[in-house]
Amino acid sequence: MAVKDKDKEKEKEKEKEKEADKEEEKPKEKVKEKPKEKSREDLPTEKELIGSNKEVSIIRLVDALVEHGFKARASDIHIEPEEDKVRVRFRIDGVLHDAFIFPKQLQSEIITRIKVLSGLRTDEHQAAQDGRFKIPMDDSQFIDVRVSVAPTYYGENSVMRILAQQAQAYTLEMMGFSVKDRERIERAIKTPFGMILCTGPTGSGKTTTLYTIIRILNTAEVSIITVEDPIEYSIPGIEQIQVNSRAGLTFASGLRSILRQDPNVIMVGEIRDEETAGIAVNAALTGHLVLSTIHTNDAPTTLPRLIDMKVESFLIASTVNIAIGQRLVRKICSDCKTKEKLTEAELKSLADLHSEKSWDQNVYYVGKGCKSCGDSGYKGRIGIYEVLEVDDEIRQAIVRRADASDIKKIAIKNGMTTMLEDGLNKASEGITTIEEILRVIHE
Numbered sequence: 255m256a257v258k259d260k261d262k263e264k265e266k267e268k269e270k271e272k273e274a275d276k277e278e279e280k281p282k283e284k285v286k287e288k289p290k291e292k293s294r295e296d297l298p299t300e301k302e303l304i305g306s307n308k309e310v311s312i313i314r315l316v317d318a319l320v321e322h323g324f325k326a327r328a329s330d331i332h333i334e335p336e337e338d339k340v341r342v343r344f345r346i347d348g349v350l351h352d353a354f355i356f357p358k359q360l361q362s363e364i365i366t367r368i369k370v371l372s373g374l375r376t377d378e379h380q381a382a383q384d385g386r387f388k389i390p391m392d393d394s395q396f397i398d399v400r401v402s403v404a405p406t407y408y409g410e411n412s413v414m415r416i417l418a419q420q421a422q423a424y425t426l427e428m429m430g431f432s433v434k435d436r437e438r439i440e441r442a443i444k445t446p447f448g449m450i451l452c453t454g455p456t457g458s459g460k461t462t463t464l465y466t467i468i469r470i471l472n473t474a475e476v477s478i479i480t481v482e483d484p485i486e487y488s489i490p491g492i493e494q495i496q497v498n499s500r501a502g503l504t505f506a507s508g509l510r511s512i513l514r515q516d517p518n519v520i521m522v523g524e525i526r527d528e529e530t531a532g533i534a535v536n537a538a539l540t541g542h543l544v545l546s547t548i549h550t551n552d553a554p555t556t557l558p559r560l561i562d563m564k565v566e567s568f569l570i571a572s573t574v575n576i577a578i579g580q581r582l583v584r585k586i587c588s589d590c591k592t593k594e595k596l597t598e599a600e601l602k603s604l605a606d607l608h609s610e611k612s613w614d615q616n617v618y619y620v621g622k623g624c625k626s627c628g629d630s631g632y633k634g635r636i637g638i639y640e641v642l643e644v645d646d647e648i649r650q651a652i653v654r655r656a657d658a659s660d661i662k663k664i665a666i667k668n669g670m671t672t673m674l675e676d677g678l679n680k681a682s683e684g685i686t687t688i689e690e691i692l693r694v695i696h697e
């Protein structure tokens with residue numbers, strides 16, 4: 255560690271020298287000259303942000319970053335120190351785009367300002383810190399921002415997540431669930447106990463799916479309690495508990511105390527350890543409907559994963575109602591959508607996917623790119639899903655500890671549409687592109 259620190263010191267010295275050399279030519283290295291990143295078009299230049307006078311207003315600069323991120327529909331603003339500059343990137347519809355490049359000497363001031371805003375220690379540079387802040391927008395609106403600062407080789411990296419004020423009131427249909435999958439979910443919701451599991455990598459929209467189901471369940475007759483990390487949105491009518499590991503409030507201990515509150519429905523942000531898995535299954539067994547997420551790649555893998563977490567296979571078989579696997583894909587921009595014909599080569603690579611999908615007259619769709627989508631051809635996102643309903647045959651497979659591929663085969667035989675098939679259906683309907691499906695499936 256000490257050696258590393260020394261190296262870092264040296265590196266910093268070098269950087270300072272380099273910066274001193276560059277001081278003169280600085281105004282030239284603005285990004286404006288090379289509008290390589292299409293979504294930049296609507297953004298101001300770095301010069302406009304920093305201002306022309308010698309006194310850079312860091313306060314205004316950080317506010318402006320958040321505002322422009324918000325207006326560009328970014329979910330996250332990354333402030334990434336590099337050797338000789340600071341790169342700012344926006345994540346829009348799940349994909350990062352370059353937004354600004356600032357001179358290296360603004361780095362520490364920007365990070366310090368973000369730390370001050372979110373109540374973090376400004377004298378701490380070697381540890382990761384998390385915080386939150388709000389900045390006012392016009393119309394007495396506020397932008398809610400969750401901050402994560404972490405040390406990296408070239409200094410502290412900061413990611414600001416822009417939180418929507420309220421979860422958009424989606425319906426399962428708006429989220430892209432097919433009629434068949436909606437019926438499966440509705441059946442599982444009507445069961446007064448058991449588990450509904452949602453699975454997929456980080457950023458696949460699992461939480462949004464669970465919130466949507468919670469909203470459907472949220473009536474005056476039922477009591478719903480959640481334990482989350484973090485609470486992404488507050489939902490009127492339900493009790494939400496924030497995990498706080500420093501205070502000893504974990505998913506497991508939170509879940510235990512929830513059970514004493516006599517709820518009907520419980521949502522646990524994530525099942526990631528044996529203890530939480532054990533209590534969740536027990537809760538489901540004793541008359542509660544338990545909703546949670548598990549970090550696996552697809553729906554069938556969820557079941558063996560619970561066995562890995564030391565839950566008895568017969569308990570899994572008798573508690574899990576459905577497992578939902580999902581990914582988010584970008585939607586084709588409706589202003590520049592065009593039809594294309596599949597080439598022989600494309601047809602062959604589609605055939606290699608072993609998909610059942612037939613392509614109507616070999617037509618598919620793409621977005622050519624236009625002003626309204628920042629030339630990306632995409633605007634907004636939608637989910638692709640597989641909803642595995644645990645039926646008798648699957649139950650028997652779980653009890654005999656079948657692996658995920660066996661479970662998957664049974665599920666498909668009994669009518670499950672895989673994420674790939676659901677995605678290709680959406681591509682053939684012109685909602686998204688084939689390319690986008692392949693990108694997220696292989697993630």
Ligand SMILES: [Zn+2]
Nearest residue numbers: 587590624627
């Ligand atoms: Zn467009």
